Amino acid sequence: MKSRLLALICSSVRKCVENGLIPPVDTSRIEVEVPANPDHGDYATNAAMALAREAKQNPRKIAEALQRHFHDPEGLVASISIAGPGFMNFVISNRFWLQILQDILEAGADFGKLSVGRGKKVQVEFVSANPTGPLHIGHARGAVVGDALSNLLQTAGFAVSKEYYINDAGNQMNNLGRSVLCRYRELLGETIAFPENGYRGDYIRDIAADIVKKDGNRYLTANEDETIQAFNALAGGIILEEIKQDLKDFGVVFDEYFSEKTLYENNGVLSLLDQLRKQGFIYSDGETLWFKTTDFGDEKDRVVIRKNGDPTYFAADIAYHQNKFSRGFDLLVDIWGADHHGYMARLWAAVQALGHNKDDLRIVLVQLVNLLRAGEPVAMSTRSGEFVTLREVLDEVGKDAARYNFLMRRSDSHLDFDLEVAKKQSNENPVYYVQYAHARICSIMRMAAERGVQLPDPRQTDTGLLSEPEERTLIKMMARYPEMLEGAVLSLEVHRVTFYLNELAGLLHGYYNKYKVITDDAGLTAARLVLMQAVRVVLANALCILGVDAPEKM
Template identity: 50%
Template structure:
């Protein structure tokens, strides 16, 4: 089955080049050569042709000829039957550029219409298992802007990888163990006391948000003051369990409202309870990567090229967060994932190398772990940075952002820039219902196409069957330019999957929308010429398919009316 017109053309040109080499050797214009691993690719600049190859530049040593001369020989021996080939040129030091009849891209139009939701799907992953872990914020408060960016990126990357042939698991790591949970419990206890008219004090390193007060108030509404009379350890454990359950439920709801649903919610505490932290430590000890110093247990990271060793178990006998993280990643690979992707804040930069070194020490390939470091988000309104929430008096929450600009704008804006770029989120622009707003611009293109088909239905006509359409009636420059970008969609999906770069699809879909608007402003779709109308309707349907599929990968709706 043909999945990509671009890939089909690339393979045809590769085959033609192999045949050209064989023929050139046969007629003794080239000496016998062993075919190197050459590429045929789409040049970055379209003036260099539709495709280009480096084959001639890889043969000089074997052929004992200059690359440009080899390129000329290959061009002379290309099969005359190569479809759509209009012109071939030698460029630069020996590149061969292929210029095709512009109509070669038209085959993508019926292909997109026939494949519908599967158009653009590729098979890079070969059904291998990949886990994408993202957000994983401490369950001690509300989700903020940085969490929102991680949610949009992680969910889109997971969708793209699934569309590219991977078995994807979305996972959230709940940090429900360690000092932050103790401080969390102490903070809720302090507010619990205060609300009951007693003296309470939030500890140093504790949590001061309004949400902590709200949690304590809800507990009192449900259970009263009965915790005043119990042992303090029981009180802290009870409040911690209540507050954690409430916060985790709130996080789940906020993320679900943001279009993000996880397959697995993994508890850090479960690693300790199941003995998996001890198991990871024992495995490192057996492989001679641990030593004791001043009562603590250290990981010998310097033996793997790092600048310093790391503590795994403190001198009080408690394992560090790093020890739990090693156990967590060991568990990931023990669950059978071929590849693990983490999306972290840029402040975790120093943790990447030491975690990879620990995986190497455990006997795993460290390259099977990929970490995307996500830069900060700045929120702007009226040209000024917005720092504080009107409701909580602290940071802007995920829920507040979605209330302000809507789900689609929030998702789209967070994905517009690569993860390693700082993101300035313009609230005013995100609210704007105009073509200046990029998500509105793209969604309007889809809605515009839907309006054409409503108009067709009002006239009592039906959309054409692709097999009955003479697609080569599309000859206008605007038509061919749009068809060319539709043909690129599977390639764009493949690149976004390889690079873990959903921002490529926002850029791509914006270009498709621009080409659609340009075409629409110049040409009528429904005309008196029935055969031309059918061809243009098929082009519109193919464009609608691409816009819808691309937006779905980004977690953004494709509205039929605006």
């Protein structure tokens, strides 16, 4: 609706230019938006004001010229008025609004699908936690944001692949193997000092116990380095499987799990660095290799090969992103914890050195979660192994409430997550507000069926009977659903979907309390059932993007 109107406005501008009323101007600043005050009409444009300076004319005069040359063969616009400094307010013809209802019912689950993605291949990488322990509450937010964002991009017409990067090549994994080995020896009666950076969680002991059960004490006499390597792989594998299961129960399923180790196969990382060196992006100071990230605006150059000859994490990450591009992705989306923001400049530098645009890698930062219980902070310490796991949150508050709560704020703002509130089935918990709206409509449908009224065919229903202001508000809200989605996609902000849902659910509840859908008037009942069904579809589609169920009963 918005884009159709914008096209009409732009053609009106062109016509004014042709007639010499205004000089040729840049139309890109023209915007169409929904006025805050509904009395101003359905849509408004700033066109006249945006053009005023360039055209050196009074905005109101421009608005009048635009109005005179407004050509609208379909009759989309019922009326135009000029207000304030030069706003043009448009009222859309009623039949175009009513058409939306039919569009929604015909499209069903496809309503809201966009073409902005144009089938472009996009990869969303998220979670990517080391498989050194179970996922905790901090990972949960990133997991949901990444998953919902992937759903959103898919809806927008992108070909989306969700990927988990397994950091299995660094020191952390060795710490894991050493921690398991230590517990293993303890179980077999030895007492040794626990590694300084070891993992102290009980799950390490469980894994060690499994090894004892299966292989007895044969690792006590084996080569220690080899044993640590073996335990790394073994423990990492077990933990990764648990992570996958937790994620699955959280509604998050990845298309790919990519191992950092594979980057080093066939000398992959080193040969890429060599290539970049030939291109002049990498230099040596005799001891170490440096990447000239300052060429691309970073604060200082970054080391890629350490003095001891080992490549840095950054070196592997360059190779990883090169690998991503080589798989044919047009756009990469990385979801990071906000504490990694200092890393963005160097990775963008790498992307550009690899011959891509900075915009080809979009980075979404997710702020830390402040976990509370009944208003009191829950103490957490990763080192001691005492943290609230994703599993515990899932068991306590459930998938839907957890996901919804993580999507209620923009991802880069701090989030208080209160376990007591999240599991409460009350008005303090917004997820039920939205789900209830959906269940409520389903309930109406059931009641209608009981009374022998089937869902009418929208094409044979006189939806013109929907003349109450609340009905028109609902319809307009639904017409804006695709526009809202487009904005969310361009900004990579899923929380907009959550806010939209809240608003639509609110309108539905208000309407429900004021009017009866099923009445003695068969025509009106049919029209209202169509309206309700449309709202149900939009609620369900938006909830689907968030990965939250749309229940028929609660």
